Amino acid sequence: MKYIPIVMLLLLAACKTPDVVTQAVVEPRENKVEITKPKNIVLLIGDGMGLSQISAGNYDNDNQTALEGFPVVGIHKCHSSSKLVTDSAAAATSFACGVKTFNGAIGVRADSTPVQTILEELEERGFSTGLVATSTIVHATPASFIAHNEYRKNYEAIALDFLETEVDYFVGGGKKYFDRREDERDLIAELKARDYTVEDYLTDFKDCELPASGNFAYFSADKDPLPYDQGRDYLVDASKAGLSFLDNHGDQGMFLMIEGSQIDWGGHANTPSYVLTEFYEFDIVIQEVLDWAKEDGETLVIVTADHETGGLSIRETSTMDSLDIEFISTHHTATMIPVFAYGPGSDLFSGIYENTAIYDKMRQALQLD
Ligand SMILES: [Zn+2]
Known part of the structure; x- marks a missing residue:
């Protein structure tokens, strides 16, 4: 009995040291989001990948998707400055530049003035940067991260912008816009002169073989790459190779945008199998990136879409083994879009916000200015 009060006195004395008291006062429990700064950002965009496409892809894949591995889920509002129903150009510009612009616009504001993209800013700040797509590399989504044009289909002009910003790694179709041009310039020769290894x-x-130094570009087709179910198979390999290439390219960190471009095209075609096979491939890429980020520990991974395509519905007659899918449109819809985030800074992505906030949140996560 004698020892207990002495032990208690000692404990009380320890608790009353100034340090402990001060800490208790200056650290009130606030409902604050703790932000940890990522070194790298990988942004994955499933074009036309609304929640219905994800649901269908999930059921079609034995009720599982890599997206279940993301702890933070948010929703973005995808309308553009000109239309309630956006197109890929205005939507990707909102992610890349943080501005709402008009349908068809690439990397310009609603008043048509050019605005710096996050890829351009990070390249300027010494990051390694990359773009991977299953469309042409000058198509709306990848183009919006590196080009500035009022009209998304000015492909040859958009290709010229690849010589304005030294994106370190890019993979996609559209070779002809670089080497069979109206102005007769050979942009592939010009890229090679600027330390690019170019393959096709x-x-x-x-x-x-990816070069040990310099940059890398791969053209997967002259125009649009094939659909996945017709033999196109580079997206998984090009995404994985991009991660390790950019990671070894410098010590400043990386920004890599990967697009599953043709989920959208399946929606426009109102072809369920096209949507499902494209989603299946993109889901593998998402899992690969997530696994890489878990290993790395310093990478913020964001997965979202620009908009939904087709008004895809999973009808009442569906079963898990046999989906009965119907579309209401061959165009995009205005439904809000899910956002999935993992890694340092991911907490910023919960809630409901405008598509432009994805740009703001990426910069906030990196603690830029
Ligand atoms: Zn589309």
Whole structure:
């Protein structure tokens, strides 16, 4: 009995040291989001990948998707400055530049003035940067991260912007906009002169040797790459190779945008199998990136879409093994879009916000200015 009061006195004395008291006072429990700064950002955009496409892809894949591995889920409002129903150009510009612009616009504000993209800013700040797509590389989504044009289909002009910003790694179709141009310039020769190793579809992506130094570009097709179910198979390999290439490219961190471009095209075509196979491939990429980020520990991964395409519905007659899918449109819809985030800074992405906030949140996560 004698020892207990002495022990208690000692404990009380320890608790009354000034340090402990001060800490208790200056650290009130606030309902604050703790932000940890990521080194890298990987932004994955499933074009036309609304919640219905994700749901259908999930059920079609034995009721599982890589997206279940993301702890933070938010929703963005995807309308553009000109229309309630956006297109991919205005939507990707909102992610890339943080501004609402008009449908068809690439990297310009609603008044048509150019605005710096996050890729351009990060490249300027010494990050390694990359773009991977299953469309042409000058198509709306990848273009919006590096080009500035009032009209998304000015492909040859958009290709010129690849010489304005030294994106370190890019993979996609559209070779002809670089080497069979009206102005007769050979942009591939110009890229090579600027320390790019350039490969194309004559070599399978997986047989390409990535350079130990300099930049890398791969053209997967002259125009649009094939759909996944017709033999296109580079997206997984090009995404994984991009992660390690950019990670070893410098010590400043990386920004990599990966687009599953053709989920949208399946929606426009109102073809369920096209949507499902494109989602299936993109889901594999998401899992690969998530696994890489878990290993890395310093990478913020964001997965979202620009808009939904087709008004895809999973009808009442569906079963888990046999989906009965119907579309209401061959165009995009205005439904709000899910956002999935993992890694340092991911907490910023919960809630409901405008699509432009994705740009703001990426910059906030990186603690820029
Ligand atoms: Zn579309």
